Amino acid sequence: MKIILLENIEKLGKEGDVVNVAAGYARNYLLLKKKALISTPGNQKKFVEIKKLKVIQYERSKEEAAKLAEKLNTLSITSVVKAGENEKLYGSVTATNISELLQKEGYEIDKKIIIFEEPIKSLGVYTISIKLHPEVQASIKLWVVSEAV
Numbered sequence: 680m681k682i683i684l685l686e687n688i689e690k691l692g693k694e695g696d697v698v699n700v701a702a703g704y705a706r707n708y709l710l711l712k713k714k715a716l717i718s719t720p721g722n723q724k725k726f727v728e729i730k731k732l733k734v735i736q737y738e739r740s741k742e743e744a745a746k747l748a749e750k751l752n753t754l755s756i757t758s759v760v761k762a763g764e765n766e767k768l769y770g771s772v773t774a775t776n777i778s779e780l781l782q783k784e785g786y787e788i789d790k791k792i793i794i795f796e797e798p799i800k801s802l803g804v805y806t807i808s809i810k811l812h813p814e815v816q817a818s819i820k821l822w823v824v825s826e827a828v
Contacts, residue, residue: 680705681718683726688714695726744812747786751809751817756780762802762825772799772823777807781819799823 680702684692688709692698697718700709709715716722758776761769774790781788794808805821 682709682715683718683722684709684715685726685729686714695730741812741814744815748809748811748815748817751786751811751819754781754784754786755820755822756784757822757824759824759826760802766802766825768800768802768823770800772821777821780821 681697681699682705684694684696684698687693691700705715705717710717716726756777758772758780760772763769774793774795777793778788778790788809792810794810796808799805799821802823802825805823807819807821809817809819811817
């Protein structure tokens with residue numbers, strides 16, 4: 680059975696490829712999970728339209744991420760933590776902590792897209808990267824200060 684792949688599938692092909700697979704595999708998995716379309720002239724036109732929509736959505740999300748990155752690049756947040764001798768923290772500042780601080784500033788940033796170069800275990804100023812889009816990355820300043828005793 681000839682099908683058009685709607686996404687990259689390992690050991691089978693890339694998105695847009697027309698491949699020949701067993702009918703059962705096509706019906707019971709690929710078509711059911713919406714990973715492929717049966718290869719017909721109508722579905723080939725439909726695939727072209729789907730591809731155009733994906734490109735438009737990708738560009739739109741890239742533009743939105745770029746606008747958000749401009750705002751975040753000027754942002755500076757402060758994390759007040761308990762610290763011991765030699766400015767060492769009791770624990771560390773995590774992506775969850777940073778996500779919560781950003782949420783207080785009005786930005787909904789998922790902790791999974793916050794990138795650390797190294798664990799934050801001492802007081803100081805750090806530059807934190809946030810991967811908003813595959814092509815757009817923002818940087819924020821994080822001030823880690825000790826809470827007043």
